[in-house]
Amino acid sequence: MQAEILSTGDEVRTGAVVDTNAAFIAEALETIGITVNRHTCVGDDLDDIAAVLREIAGRSDMAVITGGLGPTADDRTAEAAARAAGVALEEMPVALEQIERFFHARGMAMSTTNRKQALMPQGALVLENTDGTAPGFRMTIGACRMVFLPGVPREMRPMLARHVVNAFTQPHRSDGMVHVVVVISTFGLPESVVGDKLKDITPPNGPLRVGLRVLFPEIHVRVYGQGERLETLAAQMRQLKEIICERLGKRVLSTDGRRLPEVLGGMLMERRATLAVAESCTGGLMAKQLTDVPGSSGFFLLSAVTYANEAKIAVLGVSPETLERYGAVDEATAHEMAEGARRRAGADYALSTTGIAGPDGGTAEKPVGTVCIGLATPEGTRTFRYVFPFGDRDLNRRLFAATAFDRLRQYLMGTLRVNGLTE
Amino acid sequence: MQAEILSTGDEVRTGAVVDTNAAFIAEALETIGITVNRHTCVGDDLDDIAAVLREIAGRSDMAVITGGLGPTADDRTAEAAARAAGVALEEMPVALEQIERFFHARGMAMSTTNRKQALMPQGALVLENTDGTAPGFRMTIGACRMVFLPGVPREMRPMLARHVVNAFTQPHRSDGMVHVVVVISTFGLPESVVGDKLKDITPPNGPLRVGLRVLFPEIHVRVYGQGERLETLAAQMRQLKEIICERLGKRVLSTDGRRLPEVLGGMLMERRATLAVAESCTGGLMAKQLTDVPGSSGFFLLSAVTYANEAKIAVLGVSPETLERYGAVDEATAHEMAEGARRRAGADYALSTTGIAGPDGGTAEKPVGTVCIGLATPEGTRTFRYVFPFGDRDLNRRLFAATAFDRLRQYLMGTLRVNGLTE
Numbered sequence: 001m002q003a004e005i006l007s008t009g010d011e012v013r014t015g016a017v018v019d020t021n022a023a024f025i026a027e028a029l030e031t032i033g034i035t036v037n038r039h040t041c042v043g044d045d046l047d048d049i050a051a052v053l054r055e056i057a058g059r060s061d062m063a064v065i066t067g068g069l070g071p072t073a074d075d076r077t078a079e080a081a082a083r084a085a086g087v088a089l090e091e092m093p094v095a096l097e098q099i100e101r102f103f104h105a106r107g108m109a110m111s112t113t114n115r116k117q118a119l120m121p122q123g124a125l126v127l128e129n130t131d132g133t134a135p136g137f138r139m140t141i142g143a144c145r146m147v148f149l150p151g152v153p154r155e156m157r158p159m160l161a162r163h164v165v166n167a168f169t170q171p172h173r174s175d176g177m178v179h180v181v182v183v184i185s186t187f188g189l190p191e192s193v194v195g196d197k198l199k200d201i202t203p204p205n206g207p208l209r210v211g212l213r214v215l216f217p218e219i220h221v222r223v224y225g226q227g228e229r230l231e232t233l234a235a236q237m238r239q240l241k242e243i244i245c246e247r248l249g250k251r252v253l254s255t256d257g258r259r260l261p262e263v264l265g266g267m268l269m270e271r272r273a274t275l276a277v278a279e280s281c282t283g284g285l286m287a288k289q290l291t292d293v294p295g296s297s298g299f300f301l302l303s304a305v306t307y308a309n310e311a312k313i314a315v316l317g318v319s320p321e322t323l324e325r326y327g328a329v330d331e332a333t334a335h336e337m338a339e340g341a342r343r344r345a346g347a348d349y350a351l352s353t354t355g356i357a358g359p360d361g362g363t364a365e366k367p368v369g370t371v372c373i374g375l376a377t378p379e380g381t382r383t384f385r386y387v388f389p390f391g392d393r394d395l396n397r398r399l400f401a402a403t404a405f406d407r408l409r410q411y412l413m414g415t416l417r418v419n420g421l422t423e
Numbered sequence: 424m425q426a427e428i429l430s431t432g433d434e435v436r437t438g439a440v441v442d443t444n445a446a447f448i449a450e451a452l453e454t455i456g457i458t459v460n461r462h463t464c465v466g467d468d469l470d471d472i473a474a475v476l477r478e479i480a481g482r483s484d485m486a487v488i489t490g491g492l493g494p495t496a497d498d499r500t501a502e503a504a505a506r507a508a509g510v511a512l513e514e515m516p517v518a519l520e521q522i523e524r525f526f527h528a529r530g531m532a533m534s535t536t537n538r539k540q541a542l543m544p545q546g547a548l549v550l551e552n553t554d555g556t557a558p559g560f561r562m563t564i565g566a567c568r569m570v571f572l573p574g575v576p577r578e579m580r581p582m583l584a585r586h587v588v589n590a591f592t593q594p595h596r597s598d599g600m601v602h603v604v605v606v607i608s609t610f611g612l613p614e615s616v617v618g619d620k621l622k623d624i625t626p627p628n629g630p631l632r633v634g635l636r637v638l639f640p641e642i643h644v645r646v647y648g649q650g651e652r653l654e655t656l657a658a659q660m661r662q663l664k665e666i667i668c669e670r671l672g673k674r675v676l677s678t679d680g681r682r683l684p685e686v687l688g689g690m691l692m693e694r695r696a697t698l699a700v701a702e703s704c705t706g707g708l709m710a711k712q713l714t715d716v717p718g719s720s721g722f723f724l725l726s727a728v729t730y731a732n733e734a735k736i737a738v739l740g741v742s743p744e745t746l747e748r749y750g751a752v753d754e755a756t757a758h759e760m761a762e763g764a765r766r767r768a769g770a771d772y773a774l775s776t777t778g779i780a781g782p783d784g785g786t787a788e789k790p791v792g793t794v795c796i797g798l799a800t801p802e803g804t805r806t807f808r809y810v811f812p813f814g815d816r817d818l819n820r821r822l823f824a825a826t827a828f829d830r831l832r833q834y835l836m837g838t839l840r841v842n843g844l845t846e
């Protein structure tokens with residue numbers, strides 16, 4: 001199936017807001033085996049939106065459109081859809097009722113401007129929005145099935161899951177066939193190595209296909225199956241999943257597509273264990289990624305972003321002698337930072353990062369991409385030193401953070417020890 | 424001038440990477456008065472890229488295209504441009520020399536695969552890339568001026584500045600007229616209020632036009648002027664800038680487009696003063712924004728992301744009684760957090776945030792959007808409490824962080840005091 005994505009709104013068109021919806025939707029669709037051929041973004045202009053909808057209708061089987069469903073005068077997507085389809089707008093009682101219910105549940109009366117949000121193209125099917133006032137809708141223009149969702153990511157994402165992706169992620173039938181998708185997330189091997197390890201794992205004309213996706217710094221393995229009988233397909237899929245997990249071993253993060261911070265958070269919550277972090281070069285990124293995990297307040301106690309040596313000393317108890325003798329980017333410093341964070345927060349585990357993310361600050365001895373990581377546990381503390389080949393600050397920060405998280409993940413899995421034995 | 428943006432690459436098409444280039448380019452072009460009508464993204468497919476280039480050539484005056492200039496087989500943008508223009512590819516000696524120079528400067532020999540990067544459409548003008556191996560190029564297809572840049576943001580951004588935006592941001596001549604642009608960044612007033620205050624500030628048919636851009640949570644005022652003589656225009660612009668600054672007063676962050684974290688960092692560096700931060704609900708965002716400011720290691724000492732009450736007590740010295748009596752989201756707690764961060768880091772100033780970013784966790788007394796902010800200074804500590812009307816976690820975090828930064832900015836400017844007198 002060939003799909004397209006359209007984002008509407010002047011705030012995206014003018015670059016005031018980065019369009020994260022397009023990538024989110026593309027990733028969701030690609031993961032379930034739908035090919036996304038093109039993304040387009042236009043502003044709040046009625047003619048522009050209608051023109052792009054007509055273009056898409058002539059090219060693709062499916063489209064997801066976001067934005068322009070709000071109550072104000074510059075929200076014109078429903079009108080544009082009606083124009084592109086050559087139908088009139090009509091007030092949808094189901095939509096009106098949802099909007100009224102939304103306000104009622106919050107003890108408010110619906111304002112008359114919100115009534116506009118119940119206007120949809122004739123023949124459209126209303127899609128419920130439980131997190132906002134703008135219902136979505138579904139309709140066919142030409143031969144293209146189009147799904148219209150609000151642009152606010154917090155509202156769009158659950159609607160996409162409920163109204164679009166859920167229909168695909170469970171084993172499902174379409175065109176008389178059963179379709180199954182499994183995503184295995186990995187960290188720690190380059191794409192080319194993962195590819196080599198899985199080469200020839202599926203016979204060329206069999207029912208299963210394996211693809212790789214780079215979600216830096218993770219590599220996700222997507223297995224897509226298509227067949228006539230669900231039982232047969234599911235058994236083949238289970239077997240292939242086992243082989244993949246065996247070949248990739250401890251590099252496998254999850255077999256349900258979850259990414260590293262969420263996997264680590266889940267492991268900590270299962271164990272009722274807590275984590276503290278001492279960050280230098282990652283500058284708050286580890287804190288950000290941990291606090292983005294649902295339920296993070298259950299395991300995440302502290303991140304001390306200690307940019308300055310004085311803060312490393314005062315907050316984490318790093319000794320001035322260590323900093324003087326070895327410098328801030330050293331395993332000895334990472335060791336004391338991790339132990340200091342663990343002690344200071346009273347956490348079960350602590351991670352520290354200190355490195356040179358770039359683009360400047362590298363030396364011959366400690367080039368850009370160097371990071372020292374500390375892992376403090378009740379059993380003891382271990383440190384690691386890596387030099388990654390990137391000159392890019394953002395890439396390095398993400399890689400440093402993931403590498404630190406993965407050290408603790410592997411320790412909790414039992415594939416990494418802190419005392420005596422090595423990996 | 425009507426422009427479009429095209430991003431190419433399978434990693435963007437499939438959503439593995441969020442396309443930040445499109446917003447960056449759109450913002451740069453809009454800021455200098457070029458209207459961006461549409462963004463498009465397609466994958467590494469030769470036919471797709473060529474087709475979109477032809478569409479753009481038929482619609483717009485100008486386009487910026489990113490991606491697909493690398494050395495590998497799936498980098499096909501130059502070939503697609505040649506096809507769309509109906510010309511052949513040829514090896515450009517200037518480009519080849521730049522690539523060789525890039526490798527030579529790093530003590531490496533150019534590999535034969537990189538030679539491909541010197542192949543460009545006949546008649547194209549080579550644009551230098553000082554940060555990578557892929558030179559860009561410029562050419563006209565139909566009546567559309569197209570600029571082709573690499574997709575790596577670290578390489579693309581300086582090239583956009585040098586080859587595209589610089590030609591516009593300095594007062595410049597085109598079509599026989601002089602063009603001047605000034606951007607005044609503001610924080611603390613809603614868009615509608617800024618709009619009201621600047622209403623009727625320019626006569627309808629005069630040489631200067633004023634526009635607003637929302638870069639949440641900031642509002643940027645863009646003044647664009649066009650005239651025959653630079654001296655006259657510059658004098659009119661200076662006068663208007665003064666009037667705008669007078670009307671918006673302490674809400675003005677900068678008259679050169681710099682945003683709040685950078686403005687605050689600059690003020691601290693000027694004073695050789697240092698800052699520590701205690702974050703709860705902002706979860707590392709303040710640390711992230713501060714460490715993104717060039718030269719931040721000169722003023723930024725510490726952020727303690729203290730999610731847990733235990734960490735607030737152990738790391739910041741917040742008293743358990745305060746937390747017990749008032750809770751984590753309270754001015755009393757914010758007060759002790761800020762003082763603790765300042766003391767612990769030995770910083771001149773400290774800011775703290777504790778609040779409810781949502782979407783969950785709100786109560787009738789402390790709804791989602793509530794934040795308490797502490798500002799600790801050598802003169803004393805002051806706290807603030809706000810309730811913002813957003814239910815969105817990301818918006819609230821950004822607003823909480825900016826509000827805290829702005830408290831310190833205003834204190835340093837003298838428009839806010841910590842002792843006795845109020846604003």
